[in-house]
Amino acid sequence: MARSELPEVPGMKVLEQSRISPAPGPNAPETLPLTFFDYVFLPFHPVQRVFFYDLPYSLSDFLRSHLPRLKLSLSLALRDFRPLAGRLRLGSPEGKPEIRCSGGDAVAFTVAESGDDFHDMSGNHARDCARFYPLVPPLPPGTEGGQPVLALQFTLFPDAGVALGVTVSHAVADGSTSAHFLKTWAGICRLGMGGMGGMGPCHVAAPPSYDRSVVWDPKGLERTFLHDLKLLQVERRLVPLDLHGKNDVVRATFALSREQLKKMGERFSSRTGMEECSPYTLAAGLIWASLVKARGGSGDKTEYFGFVTGCRARLDPPLPATYFGNCLGICWVEAEGSDLEEEDGVHIASAAIWKVIRDLEGSGAFRGAKNWIRDIHSLASEGILTVAGSPKLGLYQVDFGWGRPRKIEVISIERTSAMSMAEWGEYGSGLEISLALPRELMRGFRSSVLKLISSL
Template sequence: MAPEPLHPVTVLEQCHVSPSPAPAAGQPRALPLTFFDLVFWGFPPVQRLFFYDNADLLDASDFTLRELPKFKKSLAAALHHFYPLAGKLPCELSEGVAPEVLFSHGDSVPLTVAVSGDDFEDLAGDHARDTARLHPLLPALRQHGGSRSQDVLAVQVTVFPRAGICIGTTLHHAVADGSSYAHFLDKWATTHRLGPDCKKAVAAIDVPPLFDRGAVRDDAGLREAFVRDHRALVAAGDRRLGDWDLSRRPGVVLATFRFTDKQLRALGRHVESETSARCSPYALACGAAWAGIVHARRSGSGRDVDGGAAAPRARFGFVTGCKPRASPPIPANYFGNCLGVCRVEAGARGLTAAAASAAIWRVIEGLAEEGGAFRDARGWVRTVREYASARAVTVAGSPKLRLYAAADFGGAWGRPRKVEIASVERTGAVALAESGRDGDGGIEVGLTLPRAEMEAFRTFCLDLFASLC
């Protein structure tokens, strides 16, 4: 079991925030899950942490009296536009139970307000930190009606006196992808930044989310195929998604590595000279992370990769945005998941950053072919579980989401100093984001590993970029 946190939080308030005003009568109350959504059914929820500096915050009461009412009002106003986030989702894909998000009058998002005595500066750093210290900052999704349904979203605000606050969100992945989440977050932060008197102005400058499921065509019948796959996997007792989970292992740490533009350009030149592939910064960052993790696992355990003593292949998985690739294209403001699953394999022994980046880039190039993003789509649900059982390295987030900008609450908070996808501890993913602090245009890479493997990964990255100078 994971160790108990050294500084557990003290809960000050637990309340519920409903959309305000309530959604219009003509808005759909039930949103069926599409085949895109069903790919992520059974995944651990996506959990993010946003750390905001504020040394002038005297104590918890200073926040609850002056700032908390604004947070509640702006959250309620954002939920007016994104009301399905206050709804409920079935816990199981049972026969006769529609896989859909259902919003009913009075539904709400649980909001927890807490105070922590932990070291804010240390928690918000890039260095390796025990993941157990982050768990108290993350809200849980409630279950209802004897576990028949569950919340879609939960929020927690944790106060660190004389240091700042941390906003934690937990989101069911089958309801929204990163793009839809960023749209909601931007609406919430913008409403808070402009104040309650500016709601009409916010509505005027921002495109509202589109909930029409008719925007997603499913001529191949993938939705029903995925429902059948999930039910068959449950009946067979399949638990392979848990093979990614590091949360029960001792000594697991979270760290962030910043690949600057200069470093990525140097790596790009090296990759091109070695493989002739002219890779994007995304492929380069992913390739360096993938090769580094393969190296770290081998260094930490004496095994090559994927849990085998001499595994011949290393596996990598990422998702691609399918809104512009669908036929017809899906509008950019569509709310839900619109991601395709992409697979990459390469020789495991001695995998280099150059070889890994080039392999990823070739798969990305193939997406430009007609129908390339949907190749082998019928197998997505089972493919994900195969990759989990092989402990393949995957990706969470994207620099394109620009979450540092989206989460600008203005006033005393501004942009977060640090954004973490804490749930990578349970999904085996590397978390990618735009560089949020130094303005160097680079890419942040966050990941969780056992401490010895994290040190091996750090050494790999230092040696890699030192060799390119």
């Protein structure tokens, strides 16, 4: 969505649009080829997040005291994460997608002011999705040199808070890579407080690893995925699930404490006779079954749930945790809709998800990998519910010196009708789950979920 197409928001003003270049430093590779892990996400829209921070400053104070530090620390972070300032080229001389880095690389950086209600927008209740669109910048238009992969925006809500909007190409970075970059940037900003002159080299985290030779492809997935992408036409995107821009779509968040998750686990074990499963599984099962019930009329229809699993540690040999790019496996679960609508539907959903997660041990993460791209498009037409994000990313640790974020919203979940999941609570002991749904569906879903949560 172009800047001129953004919805009207009271008091929304774009104050500055600039480009931040990586600071001089170690040379990054001129080209960084994508791997078959990256190819999986070429059909997806960029991932968009908004981080809300309490910051009761005036506009002049923010521009004077905070903005210069944010820009300088961003430039220093991009020195290590230079490909994020580069461009994605789908047609390299070898006919394979790659990231091209050059001396003129820079990241689009927008500063804006909003007259909207900061505390209302950063709440958990149902809010119109359209209110969030102005907070996330679009990626700049592509050129013959390729498509930019990252755009950033700070929006100040005077005397209340600030929102950081991040838009990043999923084909270039998975959640782990995005979190690595954001924590590095925030850490440089937070720790480099000795005046602007003191913000020199400041490695708050290990730099990213760009070694593509560590990704083995014994099954020939690169060739298979390139073939499938041509057949499926990337330009089609995942249209069947796209709620973006549709009228009366709202987003809401549901929190589960450690104590509630513990009680859910005890109930799960007593009802199913299975060992206690992970909090992630319990929360996912709760949302999946509740959404099927809220939609109603599933009947004999098979319902699907999809998620990704980290593969850095699953490869042989394992990839470094700092590996730059995507390294995710695609997993999906199926269950009969009529079963999920039963009284024990939540436990049935959780049991089905837990079985797939347990099967991932060993090489299970790559079972059926040749069909990943075809499965994504096929299951999209079936209305699959998927998960964006993970509590393991630790995104609430992204602290620029203002403390932990008050709230994080994954704006792009409405592009794929996904749910987002992150850690919740001061010590990350609980979980928070967000969804974007048509308003009427959200009413029924919210009522069902809150009733189940209150019973804990």
